[in-house]
Amino acid sequence: MVGEVIRKVLIVGGGIGGMALAILLRSKGLDVDLAERDPQWRAAGAGLTLNGATLRVFSEIGIEEDVRRLGSVHGGVRLHDRWGNIIEDRPAYVPEPGDIMAGGAIMRPVLHQILAERTRALGTNVRLGLTVNTLDQDKDGVTVTFSDGSVGRYDLVVGADGLHSQMRKLIFPDAPGAAFVHMGAWRAVFPRPAEMETTWLFLDASQKLGFNPVSKTHMYLFILEPMTENQWREPEDWPRLLAELMSGYCDQVSSLATSIDESTSINYRPLEMVMLPQPWHSGRVVLLGDACHGTTPHSGYGAGLATEDAVILAEQICAPGDLDERLNAYCDRRYPRCRRVMDLSLDLNRMERAGVPIVDQFHTNMALMDIARQPY
Known part of the structure; x- marks a missing residue:
């Protein structure tokens, strides 16, 4: 896979991370198929918290203006105890684009619609009600057999199919699954x-x-x-x-x-959480988002890490050089950050279950939030 130029990519999973990657790759001129198992392509859930890093990704993929218009982007936070007494009040303000202290939230179906519209507008071939049955790799590409009996040929396949990833099971059958x-x-x-x-x-x-x-x-x-x-x-x-x-x-x-x-x-x-050890790829098949590092929703990192993955993976897909080295570089760049988020989230989880005083939890939570202000 020396000097391999990637021209055609299959993304399995039409969630936030998969759509972000499709947008980035189509913007760079690659042919992209996106396969999603849900024939209605629905977005489950209610609201979705956004941290500053996620908002920077949204700026990169050209949807930040829509997110600001249809969601809520704000700075500041008000902390209370259970009885409503204010512990700390960081005044609210409307952040400028690029503000690393910014945060926000949006309805998940609204964000899904924004991403889906841009994904399709850029010419992504979206195929719904479809899963992957088999992967047959050789030195030149991957032959994929889909659940409807159709067959496709790709230079690279990306598994962005969530916490209970079918793609993870196909390429790493002995990898641990998600744990409660x-x-x-x-x-x-x-x-x-x-x-x-x-x-x-x-x-x-x-x-x-x-x-x-x-x-x-x-x-x-x-x-x-x-x-x-x-x-x-x-x-x-x-x-x-x-x-x-x-x-x-x-x-x-x-x-x-x-x-x-x-x-x-x-x-x-x-x-549930899962943290796949390195590497996150096998040959020409690579994982993204919850498929390789599903975490708890502390500090808005659930979907946020997947969008960060999309930026770095798109960079490596389009970079020159050996493909295996590029996919290793993607994992090397992402693993320490995702591992740190995972470890701090687990620490908070244990503190909450043990009833550790709020002041001690607060320091760990601030350390977790600080990661969002660092380069991804």
Whole structure:
């Protein structure tokens, strides 16, 4: 694979990371097929927190203006204890593009639509309701057999198919799968109070709750709930269970609990993590995002790391030189940062489950947030 020029790429997985990579590669003139298993190409979930690094990626792929218009980009944060007393108040402001202290949030379906429209507008061949059955590699490329019986030939295949990646199983059959980290994540959407200009966090030693504006009219609630077992919660029980979790807080939170009903947009999922050791590729097949480093949503790193991956992988795909060395360079660049995020997220997870005092958790959380201000 010396001096290999990549002209045609298959991306498996039409999530945020996969679409970001498709946009970058099409912008550089490569032929790109994107295969997504969901025939409706839907976006699961409610709100999505954005950190400064993710916003820099959005600027690179040309969607930051849309994110600012349809989501919420803001600086500052207000920290409260469980009873509503303000612990720290960093005044809200509207960040300029490139502000490394910026943050924000957006509804996941809205971000999905922004990315999907740009992905298609640039000429990506999007194929829905499709999975990969087999990969047959040789020195010149990869022959892919799809679930509908069709066959494609590619210079490179990228697995961006999430935490429970089928592509990871195909190229690394002995790699560990995602592991439950004894915590569940709740998200729900509510009307945004006029006085909320930035993120509000309500901190407790054993549970995190916060509000994040996702548009001019709405905010999303998130709760990280410690759990001893990975037990399934039936969706019809979500309104009652979420209201119970909110009821022990101050009036700003508990008053919203009384407004929850069957029409409230609620999402719950148990949190799982995976960290694949190096390398992240086998021959001409390489992994991206949660497929190789799925983490918890602390500090907006869930989807954010996948978009960072897309930038660095696109650079290496289009660089000169030996392809194996370029794919190793991608992993060498990304692994330490992703490992650091993973380790700090696990540290916070353990502290929360153990009820470690908030002040001690705060230092670890600040270290995690500081990573977003560093080059990716």
